[in-house]
Amino acid sequence: MSLSFRNEIDITxxxxxxxxxxxxxxxxxRPPLTRLFAGKPAASLLPVLPRLFSLCSVAHQVAYLSAxxxxxxxxxxxxxxxxRITAVIGERLTELLRGLFVGRxxxxxxxxxxxxxVMQASALLGGVDEAAPEALHCEAIAQIRTALGALxxxxxxxxxxxxxxxxxxxxxxxxxxxxxxxxxxSFLTLADDIEIVARLLADGAAYSDAPDLCGRxxxxxxxxxxxxxxxxxxxxxxxxxxxxxxxxxxxxxxxWLDHGAxxxxxxxxxxxxLGAGKGAAAVECARGRLxxxxxxxxxxxxxxxxxxxxxxxxxxxxxxxxxxLKGATLAAGRQGQDAVRALVxxxxxxxxxxxxFREAGHA
Amino acid sequence: MCLxxxxxxxxxLPDEMAIVSIDGVSKEISVALIEDLAVGDYVIIHVGYxxxxxxxxxARRTLELLxxxxxxxxxxxx
Numbered sequence: 536m537s538l539s540f541r542n543e544i545d546i547t548x549x550x551x552x553x554x555x556x557x558x559x560x561x562x563x564x565r566p567p568l569t570r571l572f573a574g575k576p577a578a579s580l581l582p583v584l585p586r587l588f589s590l591c592s593v594a595h596q597v598a599y600l601s602a603x604x605x606x607x608x609x610x611x612x613x614x615x616x617x618x619r620i621t622a623v624i625g626e627r628l629t630e631l632l633r634g635l636f637v638g639r640x641x642x643x644x645x646x647x648x649x650x651x652x653v654m655q656a657s658a659l660l661g662g663v664d665e666a667a668p669e670a671l672h673c674e675a676i677a678q679i680r681t682a683l684g685a686l687x688x689x690x691x692x693x694x695x696x697x698x699x700x701x702x703x704x705x706x707x708x709x710x711x712x713x714x715x716x717x718x719x720x721s722f723l724t725l726a727d728d729i730e731i732v733a734r735l736l737a738d739g740a741a742y743s744d745a746p747d748l749c750g751r752x753x754x755x756x757x758x759x760x761x762x763x764x765x766x767x768x769x770x771x772x773x774x775x776x777x778x779x780x781x782x783x784x785x786x787x788x789x790x791w792l793d794h795g796a797x798x799x800x801x802x803x804x805x806x807x808x809l810g811a812g813k814g815a816a817a818v819e820c821a822r823g824r825l826x827x828x829x830x831x832x833x834x835x836x837x838x839x840x841x842x843x844x845x846x847x848x849x850x851x852x853x854x855x856x857x858x859x860l861k862g863a864t865l866a867a868g869r870q871g872q873d874a875v876r877a878l879v880x881x882x883x884x885x886x887x888x889x890x891x892f893r894e895a896g897h898a
Numbered sequence: 899m900c901l902x903x904x905x906x907x908x909x910x911l912p913d914e915m916a917i918v919s920i921d922g923v924s925k926e927i928s929v930a931l932i933e934d935l936a937v938g939d940y941v942i943i944h945v946g947y948x949x950x951x952x953x954x955x956x957a958r959r960t961l962e963l964l965x966x967x968x969x970x971x972x973x974x975x976x
Contacts, residue, residue: 542901566901566967586960589902589942589949633931637947647914647930654931885900887945 544850544888548875549895553713553864555875556895558857560850562744563886569739569840577603577835590885593626594820596663598827598842601806605814606831610806618666620803621792623818625660628679628788629653630821631757631781632686634883635701645685646700652682660792676793683789688782690789695782705778712874714864715773721751721855722759723824723848725802725817732807732815735828735841743843745851754855755823755845756883757781760800772859774874777881812838822846822883846885856882903964904940904957905948918943921961 545561566587572580584599585592597619604611611619632653636646656678661667667675680690687699695701727748734742746752753759758772761780772780791799806816815828823845830839849855856879865871876890905918905925914930918941929935929948940957941948952960 542903564971566964567970568967570970571967583963585902586956586963587902588900589944590900592902633949637931637945637949651931651933 542886544846544884544886545891546850546856546879546888547891547893548860549893550865551895553867553871555860555863555865558860560852560857562847562850565740565744567740568842569837572837572840574836577606577829577831577837580837580840590630591626591820591822591825593622593663594818594825595827595842597623597804598816598818598825599829600663601804601816601818602814602827602829603831605806605808605816606812606829607814607835608808614666615664616804618661619663621660621666621795622663623803623820624788624792624799625657625675627819627821628785628792629657631785631788632683634821635704635778635781643700649682649685653679656682676789679789679792683785688786688789690786690793695779701782705775705782711773711775712863712878713866713871715859716862718855718858720762721753722762723753723755724763725805727753728802728805728815728817728824728826729807731826731843732809732817732828735815735826735843736809736813736830736839739839739841743841743847746843746847747851752848752851752854755848756821757784758881759823760784760819763800772881774877774881820845822885823848844885849882850884850888900944901964902942902960904952904960905943906957907935907937907939907941910935910937916948918948 541564544563547559548555549557549559568580581596581599584595588595601611633650636650656675659667659671659675666672683690687696687701689696695705730748731746757780758777761784787799800819802817803819804816806814808814812831812833813829815826818825825845826843828841829837832838851857859878860875865874872892879888879890903920905920907916908919908924909917911917911926914928916927916929916935917924918927927943927946927948929941932941932948932951935941935951940952940954942950942952
């Protein structure tokens, strides 16, 4: 039997001359986890998550564990919460770094070795429920620092060095649209969590397939985090700017893992009890805010489980990517199409995407 | 939400590339992020790159789970 999942997003850009008249997005399909796990013990889903999700599997585990504990009226001890945040930050750093190359730029031997080193070192930082011993943690951070240094990324300056391969990559970023629309800033925040998780449990897949906040579809992810720090007046950002924000965050995450004295940002992991047997959690992972919500019966079995991935916001049919594209002006031919592809890639979907161009009026 | 669909390495190519079989469909991918890969190994791929190597038993259990989910999804749609 073949697998029937559509693990790719289809994007069609409708052009009126050199201007993008409309953008259509066909989402990937989502696995019916509730259907399969309803009636099973809450803990039975936990070991399945890293097998099911190839990206951000730590974030999925932490989100589910936190939601389950909230449903059961339990709270993690501070040390345990700290180890979960460390694991999430380590994974976020790895995902952001890997995403600089995977599907984007040529991966030369030096870069591949550095990314592999970070992937291996990040795994040493500990699991979702156990921190690594101090010596191992320090060793892992040293390895990450060395690997980032080889790529020209400085954690002190949260930037990349001039003359590095990454600097060349940013400078050569082909993603410049001739004109990009000015987009009102709208970013997902911790303050939105309660409304989202309540809707998630109440409306299920109908909400998680196409989420909104009273009609608003905010952006989440690196650019949103960067915008919140800088209080940007517009949420537009060309691919080079988004790439720079990603590199800066990699440096910041490394510095946090090294010193870790202050909070990197609010709500890296947040959990919510929504009534008897109901709980939810949000985790700020590489691509943005990931939500899990679960309802359990009196014996701790799953009645309902829903999750909402960041890609559902950024690649919503009326969401941030569409707002950033609609009304934009393209250069002629391949150059213009490459610019659109670069912008789509800079929104960093958690699945591959296909991109097609059509002339409006020729549907 | 990238589903982790295991792929079996069927042929190693030059320049850190490989042919993998995903549920019977062949695809060429980069294996630059994985060390010590051999034909018969299972990997998890994302946008044309192998991200991690998993053991065959883990791959079998994951494929089994994905088939259950696929069947549940088709049942819901019909």
